[in-house]
Amino acid sequence: MPRLGSAPRWAAAAGRWGCRLLVLLLFLVPGPGGASEITFELPDNAKQCFYEDITQGTKCTLEFQVITGGHYDVDCRLEDPDGNVLYKEMKKQYDSYTFTASKNGTYKFCFSNEFSTFTHKTVYFDFQVGEDPPLFPSENRVSALTQMESACVSIHEALKSVIDYQTHFRLREAQGRSRAEDLNTRVAYWSVGEALILLVVSIGQVFLLKSFFSDKRTTTTRVGS
Amino acid sequence: MGRARAAGLALPLLLWQLLALAGGGAAFYLEVRELEEKCFIQEIPDGTVVIGNYKTELYDPAMEKYQPSPQWINLFVFVKDPENKNLLARQYGPRGSFTFTSQSPGEHEVCLHLKSIRFALFYDGKLAIHLDMQLGEHTNDHTELAANDKLTLLHLRIQQLVEQVEKIQKEQEYQRRREEHFRQTSESTNQRVLWWSILQTLILVATGIWQMQHLKSFFKAKKLV
Numbered sequence: 282m283p284r285l286g287s288a289p290r291w292a293a294a295a296g297r298w299g300c301r302l303l304v305l306l307l308f309l310v311p312g313p314g315g316a317s318e319i320t321f322e323l324p325d326n327a328k329q330c331f332y333e334d335i336t337q338g339t340k341c342t343l344e345f346q347v348i349t350g351g352h353y354d355v356d357c358r359l360e361d362p363d364g365n366v367l368y369k370e371m372k373k374q375y376d377s378y379t380f381t382a383s384k385n386g387t388y389k390f391c392f393s394n395e396f397s398t399f400t401h402k403t404v405y406f407d408f409q410v411g412e413d414p415p416l417f418p419s420e421n422r423v424s425a426l427t428q429m430e431s432a433c434v435s436i437h438e439a440l441k442s443v444i445d446y447q448t449h450f451r452l453r454e455a456q457g458r459s460r461a462e463d464l465n466t467r468v469a470y471w472s473v474g475e476a477l478i479l480l481v482v483s484i485g486q487v488f489l490l491k492s493f494f495s496d497k498r499t500t501t502t503r504v505g506s
Numbered sequence: 507m508g509r510a511r512a513a514g515l516a517l518p519l520l521l522w523q524l525l526a527l528a529g530g531g532a533a534f535y536l537e538v539r540e541l542e543e544k545c546f547i548q549e550i551p552d553g554t555v556v557i558g559n560y561k562t563e564l565y566d567p568a569m570e571k572y573q574p575s576p577q578w579i580n581l582f583v584f585v586k587d588p589e590n591k592n593l594l595a596r597q598y599g600p601r602g603s604f605t606f607t608s609q610s611p612g613e614h615e616v617c618l619h620l621k622s623i624r625f626a627l628f629y630d631g632k633l634a635i636h637l638d639m640q641l642g643e644h645t646n647d648h649t650e651l652a653a654n655d656k657l658t659l660l661h662l663r664i665q666q667l668v669e670q671v672e673k674i675q676k677e678q679e680y681q682r683r684r685e686e687h688f689r690q691t692s693e694s695t696n697q698r699v700l701w702w703s704i705l706q707t708l709i710l711v712a713t714g715i716w717q718m719q720h721l722k723s724f725f726k727a728k729k730l731v
Binding site: 315317319320321322329330331332333403408427429430433434436437440441443444447450451454455457458461462464465468469472473475476479480483484486487490491494 | 533534535536537544545546547548549634637638639659660663664666667670671673674677678681684685687688691692694695698699702705706709710713714716717720721724725728730
């Protein structure tokens with residue numbers, strides 16, 4: 282961990298002011314936000330629901346992507362506390378939905394694989410509620426940022442989007458790799474199967490043909506099996 | 507001067523953290539029954555610290571809402587690494603946090619289930635698990651760093667940026683390894699298709715020749731030719 286020089290006097294003052302106003306602000310600002318991203322497995326014919334308590338006026342984003350399984354699609358449904366459907370899509374591979382919570386309460390979003398009979402799917406979703414909590418809650422709202430600090434903030438935002446892109450890339454790559462591994466095993470099984478069928482059919486044909494010309498003395502006709 | 511400032515900062519920050527935990531942070535919750543296992547997949551590079559903050563609740567049908575769980579509901583956490591070895595297999599109380607560090611890069615499976623440790627009393631009602639899994643740089647407790655190392659706000663911001671960049675670096679390295687694995691799979695598929703096609707053509711030709719020879723000798727024996 283790199284250690285830099287001692288703090289200047291203005292930082293001490295800002296710290297003191299921050300402490301005094303923080304207690305007030307804690308009651309004024311809406312609840313802490315953040316993002317939850319989860320990858321889970323959805324078995325066939327199953328439905329998985331997640332619930333989250335959201336306060337009114339918070340801007341939320343739900344983003345999901347199917348990583349492995351079948352045709353890489355899933356049904357998604359988002360409901361508000363009163364049961365009104367805010368978002369409903371069937372058999373989607375990936376999508377992103379932004380909304381502002383119109384009322385307080387528990388929002389529910391469900392992923393359904395009920396249309397699939399034997400493939401289970403791996404689904405990734407990222408539910409962002411409000412803004413990310415700032416590093417120091419008092420600072421951004423009270424004192425003006427110096428150039429260094431605003432540069433740090435913009436670098437932080439840029440790095441967050443880099444990490445976001447990396448996540449999307451990782452998911453796409455996981456999807457591609459899953460397809461490639463599927464293809465690999467399929468090629469192996471089908472090749473072996475075809476070679477066997479080829480042999481069996483060729484040998485069978487010959488013996489079947491021979492049986493047409495064989496004498497009626499033999500009661501059992503040999504058929505390739 | 508530095509120590510007083512740091513102490514002055516630490517208390518409201520600690521309060522903020524506690525509020526975040528109490529309010530659930532960005533945690534969503536899911537409904538489970540007792541002994542029902544829910545698994546999540548975390549695809550992470552090696553050396554990543556994962557902290558899962560959770561709290562469990564019991565559904566009270568009389569009040570028609572969720573109440574915090576009593577002490578006899580325990581959470582069992584099982585974490586499997588990409589090689590299917592057990593990384594973590596522990597029992598936790600009704601609320602708290604679990605943590606593990608990944609030893610090898612890849613897909614880690616985190617499985618949770620609730621169990622009542624009362625003797626043979628199976629709880630029939632609905633349960634809820636509030637879950638918030640954080641990894642990488644989000645797990646660093648900035649309040650501790652502030653108090654211990656007496657760093658200023660700017661230092662902490664830069665520390666956060668350094669952690670973010672390290673996370674990106676690790677992800678890139680992980681990505682490089684996965685792309686290598688992907689390339690190996692594709693090349694293996696390519697080789698398999700090539701060799702099995704050649705083999706099948708050879709089998710085809712060989713069985714064709716064998717068929718003709720066999721039938722020729724058969725018809726000669728039958729004096730048809």
